[in-house]
Amino acid sequence: MATIVTICGTSLLTNTARVKGFDLASIARNANVASIDKVPAEDRDKIVELLSDLDTSLEFSSYFKLSAEINSLGAYYRSINRSPKGDRHILISTDTWLGSLAAQKIATVLKQVAKEDDILIKTVPGLRTNDSKEFREGCSSLLITLFNLHLEASNKQESLVLNLTGGFKSVLMTLQSFAMLYSIPSFNLFEFNPELLWLPQLPFKFDHHEFVVSHLKEFRLLTTGLFQGEIPPALDFAIYSTNDNQHMLSEWGELLWATERSSIYRSQLFEPPVDLMKFAPGFQKQAETFARASDKLEELNNKIDIIAKLIASNNTSEGLHLDGTKIKKLKGRTTDVSTHEIYASNDNATRIYCHRDGLHWILDRLGKHL
Numbered sequence: 224m225a226t227i228v229t230i231c232g233t234s235l236l237t238n239t240a241r242v243k244g245f246d247l248a249s250i251a252r253n254a255n256v257a258s259i260d261k262v263p264a265e266d267r268d269k270i271v272e273l274l275s276d277l278d279t280s281l282e283f284s285s286y287f288k289l290s291a292e293i294n295s296l297g298a299y300y301r302s303i304n305r306s307p308k309g310d311r312h313i314l315i316s317t318d319t320w321l322g323s324l325a326a327q328k329i330a331t332v333l334k335q336v337a338k339e340d341d342i343l344i345k346t347v348p349g350l351r352t353n354d355s356k357e358f359r360e361g362c363s364s365l366l367i368t369l370f371n372l373h374l375e376a377s378n379k380q381e382s383l384v385l386n387l388t389g390g391f392k393s394v395l396m397t398l399q400s401f402a403m404l405y406s407i408p409s410f411n412l413f414e415f416n417p418e419l420l421w422l423p424q425l426p427f428k429f430d431h432h433e434f435v436v437s438h439l440k441e442f443r444l445l446t447t448g449l450f451q452g453e454i455p456p457a458l459d460f461a462i463y464s465t466n467d468n469q470h471m472l473s474e475w476g477e478l479l480w481a482t483e484r485s486s487i488y489r490s491q492l493f494e495p496p497v498d499l500m501k502f503a504p505g506f507q508k509q510a511e512t513f514a515r516a517s518d519k520l521e522e523l524n525n526k527i528d529i530i531a532k533l534i535a536s537n538n539t540s541e542g543l544h545l546d547g548t549k550i551k552k553l554k555g556r557t558t559d560v561s562t563h564e565i566y567a568s569n570d571n572a573t574r575i576y577c578h579r580d581g582l583h584w585i586l587d588r589l590g591k592h593l
């Protein structure tokens with residue numbers, strides 16, 4: 224069994240409109256509109272009329288000239304001399320009105336040749352080309368979705384295949400790189416050409432875990448918005464820089480961080496990524512042992528990043544507060560150097576005890592609430 228991922232565009236709607244003599248401009252104008260209620264009434268009426276004329280009960284092959292996605296799926300199965308039945312089909316849809324409609328129609332047609340239970344539409348938010356920030360976030364979400372499908376297929380010793388014929392060209396450029404990076408078979412089909420174009424699988428292996436580990440400080444600073452200075456050449460593809468010289472993780476950086484952070488943060492306790500925050504002697508070993516015993520090492524590393532952002536963003540205030548995390552003074556007399564505490568876990572039972580030394584915050588120990 225294979226998982227075939229098909230990126231869906233609106234070719235079924237535009238080609239049907241062309242055949243029926245409908246106004247193509249009404250579709251183009253509304254390609255990025257999120258919901259039907261935001262479509263102008265005149266365009267909405269035209270599109271609804273078009274949909275009512277779209278017959279999904281014809282033979283599967285009847286849609287080859289109407290849908291790029293169905294045409295390429297037909298060519299794929301002819302090339303391997305096999306039926307779509309028995310494979311799982313994931314249809315990737317944009318979170319737009321027309322994108323959702325097109326994916327639903329493609330799913331209906333696909334049910335003729337594949338099992339209904341094996342057809343799934345996954346809607347990815349943000350894949351609209353009228354907002355670059357949302358689009359980048361959408362690409363990040365799409366890459367993570369595909370990575371999880373790739374991981375799932377690998378664990379089951381099954382194959383994942385990408386059908387890159389439909390969808391926005393800007394999305395397809397990202398997915399071609401993804402397919403090559405992870406050696407995933409992917410194909411395209413040029414219009415009016417019956418022969419599939421397979422993207423070459425390059426003979427190299429990219430160790431994304433080792434890459435993130437070797438640039439861990441940069442990834443931590445980027446994800447907390449604290450990265451400054453020159454971008455290392457090796458990280459160019461993982462960083463997005465804005466016009467005002469702000470740096471953040473690109474869609475590729477988001478993919479690497481999302482897939483590797485958990486396993487890295489479960490391995491050990493890492494030093495703070497900023498100089499304004501330091502571990503007291505013995506803190507790293509004591510805190511790591513304490514957190515590992517309650518399976519909270521990953522949570523503690525995440526908390527260290529939040530505290531680093533908190534301190535670096537507002538180092539002069541005593542009432543520091545960010546993302547549900549607060550550095551607060553200890554009440555009453557204490558028996559050690561610690562003067563402040565920080566909630567270290569979501570259950571509020573564990574505290575990081577700390578004190579200030581000049582400009583630096585020193586983390587002294589991890590322990591139960593006093």
